[in-house]
Amino acid sequence: MTDTPKPTDRDLADCDAGAASALLSWQDAQAIGLGLAHPVSGMDHVPLATATGRVTADATRSPVPLPPFDNSAMDGFALRTADLIGPPPWSLPVAGRVAAGEAGTPLPPGTCLRILTGAAVPEGADCIVMQEHVTRLDGTILLETRPAPGLNIRRQAEDLPKGGVVLPKGRVIGPREAAVLAASGWARVPVHRRVRVALFCSGSELRDPGDPLAPGQIWNSNRYLLAAALASPWIDLHDMGAVPDNPAKLAATLVAAARDADMVISTGGMADGDEDHMPRLLRDAGGQVDALRVAIKPGKPVGLGRLGDALYVGLPGNPVAAFVTWTCLGAPILRALAGFAEPGLTFDRVRLSDGLDRRPGRSEFRPAQLLGPGADGLDRVRLMTASFSARIALLAQADGLALIPAEATTLPEGALIDFLPF
Numbered sequence: 150m151t152d153t154p155k156p157t158d159r160d161l162a163d164c165d166a167g168a169a170s171a172l173l174s175w176q177d178a179q180a181i182g183l184g185l186a187h188p189v190s191g192m193d194h195v196p197l198a199t200a201t202g203r204v205t206a207d208a209t210r211s212p213v214p215l216p217p218f219d220n221s222a223m224d225g226f227a228l229r230t231a232d233l234i235g236p237p238p239w240s241l242p243v244a245g246r247v248a249a250g251e252a253g254t255p256l257p258p259g260t261c262l263r264i265l266t267g268a269a270v271p272e273g274a275d276c277i278v279m280q281e282h283v284t285r286l287d288g289t290i291l292l293e294t295r296p297a298p299g300l301n302i303r304r305q306a307e308d309l310p311k312g313g314v315v316l317p318k319g320r321v322i323g324p325r326e327a328a329v330l331a332a333s334g335w336a337r338v339p340v341h342r343r344v345r346v347a348l349f350c351s352g353s354e355l356r357d358p359g360d361p362l363a364p365g366q367i368w369n370s371n372r373y374l375l376a377a378a379l380a381s382p383w384i385d386l387h388d389m390g391a392v393p394d395n396p397a398k399l400a401a402t403l404v405a406a407a408r409d410a411d412m413v414i415s416t417g418g419m420a421d422g423d424e425d426h427m428p429r430l431l432r433d434a435g436g437q438v439d440a441l442r443v444a445i446k447p448g449k450p451v452g453l454g455r456l457g458d459a460l461y462v463g464l465p466g467n468p469v470a471a472f473v474t475w476t477c478l479g480a481p482i483l484r485a486l487a488g489f490a491e492p493g494l495t496f497d498r499v500r501l502s503d504g505l506d507r508r509p510g511r512s513e514f515r516p517a518q519l520l521g522p523g524a525d526g527l528d529r530v531r532l533m534t535a536s537f538s539a540r541i542a543l544l545a546q547a548d549g550l551a552l553i554p555a556e557a558t559t560l561p562e563g564a565l566i567d568f569l570p571f
C-alpha cells in the first residue's frame with residue numbers, strides 16, 4: 150500500500166462538502182449519546198463459572214479477610230524465634246508436619262514443625278524458615294542465622310480486609326476479576342442483564358458472502374464488522390441482516406428492531422442521497438434525532454437518536470466510516486448502556502513519523518501503522534492515506550486509529566497525537 154501524508158485534491162473533495170462549523174464535534178456527539186445511555190436496570194445473579202465477560206451490577210465485598218488466615222509463604226519450618234537461645238547454630242527437633250489444607254497443631258515449645266506453602270501457621274510459631282536455609286539432620290534442623298519474627302508469613306487480611314471491596318460495579322469480569330471473586334467465595338455474581346442490540350444494514354446492493362453477486366452488488370461487510378464488534382458475553386445481538394433501500398421495508402425493520410432492543414444500530418442511508426432515508430424514517434416512526442452530522446472524518450453523516458425505549462445509532466454506509474463512528478460514538482454509548490463504569494475511549498500518546506498539512510474543520514480518525522518506539526520511548530506512527538472512507542482492506546492493515554484534532558492545519562514530524570490501538 151502507498152501512504153501519502155499530504156492530502157490530495159481528491160481527499161479534500163472526499164466528504165469535505167458542507168460547513169464544518171454547522172457540525173457537532175465528536176466529543177459533543179459522544180456526550181449527547183452518553184447522556185441518553187442509562188445503564189440497563191435488570192440484574193442477574195449468575196454462577197461465577199458463567200459470569201465471564203459480564204458486567205458487575207453491584208460492588209462486591211468480601212465476607213472473609215484475604216488471606217483468610219496466617220499461612221506460610223514457603224516450604225520450610227515453622228518455629229518460635231524466642232526458642233533460639235544462646236549463640237548460633239541452633240538445633241530444633243522437628244515435632245510434626247503441616248501441609249496446605251490441614252488444620253495443624255500448636256507448636257510445642259523448643260521445637261519446630263515441618264510446614265508447606267499455604268499451610269496455616271501453627272499456633273505459637275512466629276516465623277517460617279525456608280528449607281534451603283537450614284541443615285536437615287535426623288529429626289532435627291540446624292539454623293545458622295536468626296530469622297526475624299514474621300518472616301515468610303502471609304498475614305491474614307494483608308490482601309483485603311473482611312468487608313473490603315472485591316470489585317466495584319461496572320467492571321467486566323475477566324481473569325483477574327474472576328480470580329478475586331472466587332478467592333472471596335462469590336458463587337453467584339450480580340451482573341447487569343445483557344444489553345439487547347438489534348442490527349440491520351440498509352442497502353439494495355448488499356448480499357451476504359456466499360451469495361452470488363449481480364452487476365452493481367457487493368458483499369455486506371458492515372454486517373460482519375458489527376457482528377464481530379458485538380460478539381460479547383454482555384451483549385444479546387439480534388442480527389437482522391440487510392434491508393433494501395425501500396422506505397416501507399426500512400421503516401418496518403426499524404420499528405421491529407426497536408420493539409425489544411436497548412440499542413438499534415443501522416448502517417447506510419444516513420447521507421442526503423435519494424436513497425438515504427434513515428433520519429427521516431426515525432422521525433416518521435415517532436422517534437427523535439438527538440445528533441446528526443458530526444465533524445468527524447470519516448463518518449460525518451452519523452446520527453444518534455431514540456425510538457421508544459431504544460437508543461438509535463445510525464452509522465454511515467462506508468465501511469471505514471461505520472467502523473470509526475462505531476468506535477468513537479456507538480461503542481462507548483453501548484458500554485454506558487451495559488453499565489460499564491468507564492465507557493469512554495482510552496488513547497495512547499504517540500508521535501507522528503512525518504509532517505502533515507490538512508484542511509481544518511473535522512477531527513480525523515486516520516488508520517495508522519506503528520513503527521516502534523523512538524528515542525524518547527514513545528511509539529512513532531505513520532498515517533495511512535487520507536482518502537479511506539470505503540477502504541476496508543486498508544483498515545485491516547492498520548495498527549490503530551490516529552486522532553488528528555479538528556483544528557489542526559499543520560502537524561510537524563514528531564508531533565504528539567492521540568492513538569487508539571486495535
Ligand SMILES: Nc1nc2c(c(=O)[nH]1)N[C@H]1C(S)=C(S)[C@@H](COP(=O)(O)OP(=O)(O)OC[C@H]3O[C@@H](n4cnc5c(N)ncnc54)[C@H](O)[C@@H]3O)O[C@H]1N2
Pocket residue numbers: 163164166167350351352354355367368369370371372416417418419420421422425447448449450464465466467468470538539
Ligand atoms: N452528496 C453527498 N454525498 C455523500 C455525502 C454527503 O455529505 N453528501 N457523504 C458521503 C459520506 S462522508 C459517506 S460516509 C457516505 C455515507 O452515506 P450513507 O450513510 O448514506 O451510506 P450509503 O449511501 O448507504 O452507502 C455509502 C457507501 O457504503 C457502501 N455500503 C453501505 N452499506 C454497506 C455495507 N453494509 N457493507 C459494505 N458497503 C456498504 C455503499 O455501497 C456505498 O458505497 O455518503 C457519502 N456521500
Ligand code: MOO
Pocket residue numbers: 163164445446447448449450465467470538539
Ligand atoms: O468521510 Mo465520510 O464522512 O466517507 O464517512
